[in-house]
Amino acid sequence: MKSAVDRTPFHNRWISRNLSKKLSGEVRLLKRFAKALGVYGSDTRVQGFSGYLCELLIVRYGSFEALVREAAGWEPGKVFIDVQNHHKGKLPDGLKKKFEGQPMVVIDPVDRNRNVAAAFSPANFARFILACESFMKKPSIGFFFPAPRKADLNKIRKTMLSRGSKFIMVKFQRPDVIDDVLWPQLRRTAKRLKDIMLEYDFLVLDWAVHSDFSGVGEPAKGLSSYIMLELGVWKLPRIRKVTGPPVFIRPRAAEFRKKYQKLGKVWVEDDRLVAEVKREWLDAVEKLRDSLSDPLKDLKAKGIASHVAESVARGFRLVEDDAILRSCSKDSNLALFMSEYLERSAV
Structure with missing residues (x-):
């Protein structure tokens, strides 16, 4: 089968035959657990569970509790689930190569050559395992209904200051592409900018990406995307x-x-x-600005993802430290992004 649209009727038919009402309740538990953890959604922004993957896992293990107990011991590259037994317990070499680097393999019952878990990122796979371990040790309703996320500007300010690091955001017009194209390009560009900084001895502690959301079919005009770098070293001797x-x-x-x-x-x-x-460059902000001020052809040549490069070539702004806080005071979604970055935890 060529596309998701082609497969959907077959998925629905298979699920209707194999998922009982009792199991449907277990699926809802798993979805709630994944949503609370922030790993529900197979789009390129979330890189987590699809609803179909949740259904297949419950069919395989029979209950949410049984799945969590099993998942607590999972390891990347060692999870192989084939509920229809298409491959008789062993993946063909061709599919091993195709699925290489994917932390878990769940064969689609209606398409023997497709991994339903292909979108699951290694980081989210690891977070799910940790959450399952924690839930098995101490079950709690909080795993399904965590406290609402709020952005506290004073807390953001204090945390940023306490870290003693440098925050730089590259702000540019959101590329006029769908989310499934945008988010991989933002991540790829962030990784490339990190590498460029490291080439000149500017230590990048971490990075994150954010974007304003546009509705289906709505233009991106007036919306922004952001690539944030947190630096441990941003000034260097001559x-x-x-x-x-x-x-x-x-x-x-x-x-x-x-x-x-x-x-x-x-x-x-x-x-x-x-x-x-x-040294050629002593200041990370100046080097970053120089690296992004090249013509479009050069931006692409140095590894800036195509749609991001096109937008950056039309214009960008570097937002630092206090200016980031001022932007957060005007944009609640940006403030929430900063809050989530600064307050990250394993589970």
Whole structure:
């Protein structure tokens, strides 16, 4: 079968034949548990459970409790569920390669070559396992109905200050694409920006992405997307030290001296050559701005995802620290994003 639309009638028919009313109640428990944990939704923003995956897991294990007990011991790459027994307990080599890197494999009863859990990210898989472990140790209604999420601006401010780090947001017009295209591109760009910062010795502690939401078919004009970097090092000294080869590896030592004597001074530490050279960039904000100010062709060439690159090329703004707090005071969704980032927990 080629598409989700093609499969849907077959899914519905299979579920109607295999999911009893009693099991439907167990499915609702699992969905509630996943929603409370923030891992319900197979779209590229959430990267979690689909409703169909919940149904198949309950059919396989018979109850929510049995599933949680089993999942508490899961390991990535070792979960293989095939309720229709299409593959007689063993995946063909071709499918092993196709599903490589996916933490769990749940074969679609109506499509033997499809993994229903393909959207499940490794991070959400791990969080689900931890939640199951915690639930088995101490069951609580809080696993299904957690306290409502609220953004407290004073708490956000205090937490940001207490960390002693630097927060930089890249703000740009939301690309006019659907969510399933947007979110992978935001993540890919964030990872690339992190790598660029690290190449110049600016330590990135973590990153996160956020975007305003648009309705189906609504234009993205007036909406924004954000890539946030939290830096542990954002100012650097004018010089940097480069460690070279041992003096006694003569060809490499000669090359090192030839290269670095033009750029700075060279000396010996222990048995190795060491050079001191001037840095090109001393400030992370300036380097980030420079990296994103290139023409569209160059942005794409350096690894900025295509739709993000097109939007950034039209214009972007860097929002730092106090300015982020001011933006949060005007945008409750942005404030909630910051609150969730700063208050993350395993479960």
